[in-house]
Amino acid sequence: MENLTSSTPNASNTSSKANSGMAMDKVVETKPSRWKMYLTLTAVVIACVTYYSSQSSFDGKAMTVSGSDISIESVSSGVFEDYIPIRSRVVPLKTVYLDAVEGGRVEKILVDDGTLLKIGQPIVVLSNTQLQLDVMRNEAAVTEQLNNMRTIELSLEQNRLNHKRNLIEIEYEVKKLNRQLTREQSALAAGNLTLSALEQTTDLLDYHNQRKQITLESQKTDALMQEHQLKFLTLSGGRLEQSLEFARENIDNLNMKAPVQGKLSGFDLEIGQSISRGERIGQIDEPSAFKLEASIDEFYLGRVTIGQLASTTHNGETYQLSVSKIYPQIVNGTFRVDLKFEQTQPSNIRRGQAMATKFSLGEPVNTLLIPNGSFYQDTGGHWLFVIDKSTNTASRRNIKLGRKNNQFIEVVTGLTAGEQFISSTYQAYTDIEQIKITDNHY
Template sequence: MTVLRMKSEPQSSAPTGGSMDRVIEKRGLSTRTKIIAGGVAALLLLIAAWWFAPRGESQTVDATRLTISDVKMGTFDDFLPLRGRVTPLLTVYLDAVEGGRVEKILVEDGATVAKGQLLAELSNADLQLSTLARETEVAEQLNNLRTTELNLSRNRLENERNLIQADLDANKAKRQYEIQRPLADKGFVAGRTFRDTTDDYQYQLKRGRVLREAQATDERLQTSQLAQLRATANSLQSALAIARANLDQLKLRAPVSGQLTAFSIQVGQSMSRGERIGQIDSPGRTKIVAGVDEFYLGRVEPGQIATIERDGKPYRMKVAKIYPQVKNGEFEVDLWFLGAEPEGMQRGQTIQTRLTLGDPVRARLIPNGSFYNDTGGSWVFVVAPDGKSAVRRNVRLGRRNSDFIEVLDGLDPGEKVITSSYSGLVDKTGLDIKRD
């Protein structure tokens, strides 16, 4: 409490009306009241700041940043736009089987060649000397084999002659035995002489049997040895043929007919074994190699039909081969033409194609937009009827093409959804849409 002192006039000795003045005290707020009032004011400010501040589950977004689309009924065309490049239907790569120095070039890059046509000639002194040494070695071994085979034949003939001689001697001994036997019985031939004749006859018979057994054994061994020698000779001949074929590889020939490309070797250039020297593309036949988003890996199958338009005329193709390896979010397919091919297509040219995945169906549709990459099609922001807010809603989406996405559940025709990118909004459950 503040006390104001009123300054009084000097009093005279005589009593006046001034003796009637008194002190007037001015009253204010107490300190406690001021503290309570300040606390209430701060609390109100905090409440106001919390109320008007943006919440973590919601965010204010300018309407110009958003693309708002209608959910509607329509016909869903199950197709996939593809961008592919024209490549030859068949490509055969040319590699140097044997290294060497380029001595002669007989064709130019881009020329049309026939199968077996000579393209270039190489030289390789080491390979040529090695082949000559191989030929000499093989020739010596073949001569040795022929000598061995000749000796075996001579041995066989010698066995035949011995057997013939043994048969002859046995026949002579038999005749002598048959002549002396009746004479010996009558005493006209001495017993000792007849016994010698009998022993000689038995010896010749046993000698003939032994020679036949030896000949049979030699025949088996010689037959087996000759078979091995002939097999060895064939192997040596094959080795010699391979050596000569390697030498012939210095003459580069076209393995197939077609257009020769990437053939840029020069006379005097040294080529390493296995080095790529060019390629031959199949003439008049092409295919389209297209990249497909990995999302469709389970839906693309061989035999599906694709179409392109050239000069206002449609051309049909089919999926001939699928490469399941995913690279940079895509896998590749080969598309082959059914029937005639468009004229004027060049290798490496980019072609826009349309791959049909299924038949057209009646369905609920929303436009295809960037939101799908952010949500994976599991939820969307649904705009309120007044257009001032949007809430997050779980949905089930089906097939999609370049224009529309099929709605399976969660949205009704007539509703509006945000189909633009949800970048920075994926953690929000609601949006406040600001309009000018």
């Protein structure tokens, strides 16, 4: 009985092991079902890839796209206007800058910024003690030099008068001696005078004649020298007078006045402020006449000339302009031009106002045109996808484009009027030769 009892657990264990082995066999049987699941998922993925590839993939030369994903434009005949759009700014037609001729301290401010000035109207009063002292010293020095010149002129005149006086005395002596010699010759012939006395009178007459000759030569030489000296002194005196006048004007420049009539702007001074010589304190603008100032890309510098035309629109009206001045200096990749209004200017524009301007680079011409689009950046204008409606395809075609503006591009060769092409971006089509278009809407 005990043996039977003890054997029962063994049987039980054997049965458990059998059951466990069966369980293990069942787990092994589930592996094929998992593989089937993996294969099924793989097949689904491949089917999806195949489907989408058939819709929007390509074999290296052709590609299928939906018509709703692209933009289509047409080739047309029209007038091409060769222009570039620029932004211009309203500035006064004429401007006079106010620079301090002499520096100083601001004592009085007589007008405000924005005042309409008249010619000669006082603007600001400056003071400069050092300048005033320098002018006084210069004035004293100039006065002293002028007095010295007057003294020299007086001396020259006195010398001239002395020569004239000496010549008169010599001529008088010669006349007396000539009369005396005539009398003595008669006396000698009558025996009333000795020969020695006659010879003495003759010698004295010769002396005075020679003295007269020397005096005449000296007078002539002195007259020439005096003439040159007087001219030099006259010029020197004039320059000294101008120097004195200039020194006085420097004092007057401390009282700054309006040189022209116009509107004062950029004027911002305070009492007690120090102004340096040459410092700009403001400007006077012509209040009612304006021009436009524009910056243009340096690429167009060689195509811009004086008199070139432009236009701007304001309040629905178009105004013609022309280039009046070119500033060839390149700053940040651009150069400046001034544009003047040809006939009339807008009546309600103000300084600093921005205006959209069309700058003409050539005469309008009749030609084939295509709308400007994003395709140009991808192809450089060397090729396009031209649409064939009969086959619903767009084929790559080499073309040649010319000038362009922000709206149209000039067609040189490769296209005809009425043809259609894809105008949207070509980034995904750079290696494609042909595009199949589905769901076309052209």
